[in-house]
Amino acid sequence: MSLVLDNLVKRFGATTALDGISFSVEQGQVFGFLGPNGAGKTTTMRIILDILRPDGGTATWNGTPTTHVPRNTWGYLPEERGLYPRLEVLEQLVFFASLYGIPRREAAARARDWLARFRIPNYERRRAEELSKGNQQKVQLIAAILHEPEVVIMDEPFAGLDPVNVSLLKEAFDEMRQRGTTLIFSTHQMEMVEELCEAVAIIDHGKLVLGGPIRDVKRSSGRRVVRLGVEGDWDLPWLSELEGVTVIRPGQDHVELNVAPGHDPQEVLNAAIARGERVTQFLIADPSIEQVFIERIGRPPSEEGHLAQAGSPSAEATG
Ligand code: ATP
Numbered sequence: 001m002s003l004v005l006d007n008l009v010k011r012f013g014a015t016t017a018l019d020g021i022s023f024s025v026e027q028g029q030v031f032g033f034l035g036p037n038g039a040g041k042t043t044t045m046r047i048i049l050d051i052l053r054p055d056g057g058t059a060t061w062n063g064t065p066t067t068h069v070p071r072n073t074w075g076y077l078p079e080e081r082g083l084y085p086r087l088e089v090l091e092q093l094v095f096f097a098s099l100y101g102i103p104r105r106e107a108a109a110r111a112r113d114w115l116a117r118f119r120i121p122n123y124e125r126r127r128a129e130e131l132s133k134g135n136q137q138k139v140q141l142i143a144a145i146l147h148e149p150e151v152v153i154m155d156e157p158f159a160g161l162d163p164v165n166v167s168l169l170k171e172a173f174d175e176m177r178q179r180g181t182t183l184i185f186s187t188h189q190m191e192m193v194e195e196l197c198e199a200v201a202i203i204d205h206g207k208l209v210l211g212g213p214i215r216d217v218k219r220s221s222g223r224r225v226v227r228l229g230v231e232g233d234w235d236l237p238w239l240s241e242l243e244g245v246t247v248i249r250p251g252q253d254h255v256e257l258n259v260a261p262g263h264d265p266q267e268v269l270n271a272a273i274a275r276g277e278r279v280t281q282f283l284i285a286d287p288s289i290e291q292v293f294i295e296r297i298g299r300p301p302s303e304e305g306h307l308a309q310a311g312s313p314s315a316e317a318t319g
Helices: 041-048 089-098 104-117 133-145 163-178 190-196 214-219 237-241 266-274 289-297
Strands: 002-012 015-026 030-034 056-061 074-077 151-155 182-186 199-204 207-213 224-230 245-250 255-259 279-285
Touching: 002 041, 015 041, 015 056, 015 182, 015 199, 030 041, 030 190, 041 151, 041 182, 074 133, 089 104, 089 133, 104 133, 104 163, 133 151, 133 163, 163 182, 163 190, 190 289, 199 214, 199 289, 207 214, 207 289, 214 289, 224 266, 237 245, 237 266, 266 279
Parallel strands: 015 207, 030 182, 030 199, 074 151, 151 182
Antiparallel strands: 002 015, 002 056, 199 207, 224 255, 224 279, 245 255
């Protein structure tokens, strides 16, 4: 049971937006879709949803081409946010649900329930245009999920939300996940990925760079991260003598080190003890998703996603 993308190709004139993308998302997974601006995330989502047709390759959901999967399988929070500005929130939600055949009473009950959970219960009679951007975004997400789709695909759902709304959205994610809903979302915020995702695909220039369960992705390079703390002065010149070890950054009470593939992180501890240091902290960890992203893409996952929302999908592309 999964969403399988196989060798998707999409061209827009001279631009190759997708250049043979393949990856899969297991049913029930929370899946992060990562990549710099213009990498092809939105294009991939639109193909899954049959808003765009690919020039090559296939997308299937549980073996059925997504072009033949019932429309109510999907919920979509598009990149370009769009509610009817003059329509009252509840009417709006009832309308969107009616497109999926949800009767009015049922739709209104579900909508009220979600508005309460998103802490905007008093907004049901307000026109969409009267709501703040963050609140509009929540209403739009409700519109995407009111018909209880099996798969929810969200383009930058966290962009532009304040911390309170971020945590409300996380709670909603949790609830949907517990019901077995598959959640796929793009983001430039790596802390969301660390916290929420079971698996990811990292794409760049229309190609898959890295994908799979988070742990495998983090371990793919073979490098490990070591956190070392010692008593007293911890300018530790001997660290630079250790082969395969580089300092990533000094912390408040520890130093973070990168240990290259093929080197044993434990050697750092052995070396510290051999030099008479009194060790207060020693931790071996996988690199963060952000570190993996930088390593593979060559630049940090920008926060430009926030800006990108304002422009048209083609205008923001930087390749
Ligand atoms: P972002 O993080 O900025 O939202 P993205 O990863 O979603 O980026 P896409 O919007 O899928 O990237 O764009 C991929 C490429 O395809 C870009 O080079 C973009 O300019 C191009 N593109 C997308 N849609 C169109 C279109 N309708 N017409 C022409 N080019 C397009």
